[in-house]
Every structure is written in structure tokens, then in C-alpha cells.
Amino acid sequence: MSETFEIVKVGIADLGIVQAPNRIRTSGLGSCVGVVIFNVHLKIAALAHIMLPDSTTFRGEGLNKAKYANTAIEEMMTLLQSHGVRRYSPLKAKIAGGAQMFQMTSGTKESMRIGPRNVAAVKQELLKYNIPIVSADVGGASGRTVEFNPETSMLSVRTVNHGTKEI
Template identity: 55%
Template sequence: MSNLKQIMKIGIAEMGIVKGSEVIRTSGLGSCVGVVVYDEEKRIAGMVHVMLPDSGLAKDGQLNKAKFADTAIKELIDQIVRNGGRRQYLKAKLAGGSQMFQFNSTNEMMRIGPRNVEAVLQQLDKLQIRVLGSDVGGNKGRTIEFSPENSLLNIKIVNQGVIII
């Protein structure tokens, strides 16, 4: 992962936009999903660190759009377009959605990682954004880094090394 370029760090339930040679990174992806949407030719990308699948889980009407898959993807796309990205050329890559803890329960609520991945993919499909690569599931934490300069997603997997998609 690069240390020489300007890196924007995205925290849990946050999103951001980078252009050109800037790099965007999020770490601590366990059950959360890191989603990158980008316009390759315009060299603009956005990243969101999705924590939960559904904004119906928001407390007291205080809605952080970046926190939930059903609101984060649309908001990210809107921000990219406002910053010069072209809606019809947007593509996506994603990582995360691990099942970090093993439960004996078959309770659907405990499948947060897989449910996050399903919700993200459903939103990308609904908004007609093609997914060009993903590294999801398993039970390992991940850090991801993306540069709109080369459209590569570097995924550092805890105790497993780095893969690039």
C-alpha cells in the first residue's frame, strides 16, 4: 500500500471522494463492507464504509446515510456525480462482509456481514452500477485502499497478505 501519496481515511459509517492521484482508504472492515464507486476515465472515486444493511435500524430518526447500505450507495453516487463523475460510466468494487464471530444460532440478525454484502449488491444492482470485483465473506478483517489513477483496489487481509482487484 502506498505511503507517498495523499491518503484520505474513511472511518466507520463515513464516505468520501477522491480525484486523480489521491488515494482513499478504510480499515477495520469486519462485518462492514467497503464500497468503491468510480468513473475510470474521469479519475474520480468515492468510498463508503457501510456498517448495517437497512436504515430502518436507525435510532430516533437520526440518519447517518453512510452507515446503512440502503442509503449509502445512492448518496455516494450522488456525491460522485456532483463532483464530476458520469452516472452512466460508474463501476464498483467492494470488500468486507465477514462473519467475524461464530454463532450456533440460526438467527438472521446475527448474519450482519453476509446481510451487509447482500444489501450493498442489491442497491448497486437497483442503481445499475456494475460490480467489477469483490472480496467478501470469510472471517478475516480487511483494510482497503483505492486510487482513481489506476482503478485498482488493494485489499489487505489480516494474516493473509494483499490481493488486488
């Protein structure tokens, strides 16, 4: 196996697109959710590192669409379509992340439960586009690094204490 491929890196509140044989990766997901939307036949995939559920809470200037579940999925669809994925071609999704990194004993603020809220928002958004989630590794208390291979449609999920698994 000496096939060369590149790994496209996606930062926090960022998104990207990849085509086989290349792979796409985002590191250190905590409460954030990594969403992959892919097409098996075209071997193309978009990945977003989503930080917050809803862009309506944004009070600043210059909205970063990749940051929010409701805007990132839409942006990923646009990106996929601009890369030759037709409007009604079958798409699937895999998601990982949405952990709660710190177990707070008292005064749990709403922002501490951001992980589950992110997961719920992503699920709801994917449902809007009729994109089935074929596998997921969400919740818990561990950070995750994910890498998607559009060749095999497998998402590898690495955690510090539980090694790497493929979903």
C-alpha cells in the same frame, strides 16, 4: 517514483471521495462492507464503509446516510455528481468485506449474520443504479483494510493472515 499523494481516510459508517493521484482508504472492515464506485476516465472514486443493510431499522434521531447500504449508495451518487460526474457516465464498483468474525456454535442470532446481509443489500442497491461490480472480496472470517487507487482503478485488500492482494 516520488509522486506525492494523499490518502483520504474513511471512518466507520462514513464515506468520502477522491480524485487521482490521491487514494482513499478505510480500515478494519469486518461484517461491514467497503464499497468503491468509480469512473475510469475521470479517475474519481467514492468510498463508503457501510455497517448495516437497511436504514428502516433505525430508531434514533439524525440518520447517518453513510451507515446503511440503501442510503449510502444514493449519497455516493450525489457526491460523485457534485464532483462533476455526469448522471449517465459509466460507473463501476468494487466491494470488499462482509465477513463473519466470530463463529458462533449455538444460538446464532440474526445480527451475527450481518456480513452476508450487508453484501446482499449492497449488491441489490448497485443493481438499482446499473453499476456493475467488477471485482469483489467478500465473506470469510477475516478483517480487511482496503485502499483504492483511482489512477489504476485497483483496490488493495489487506488481511491479517493472508497479506495484501489487489482486486
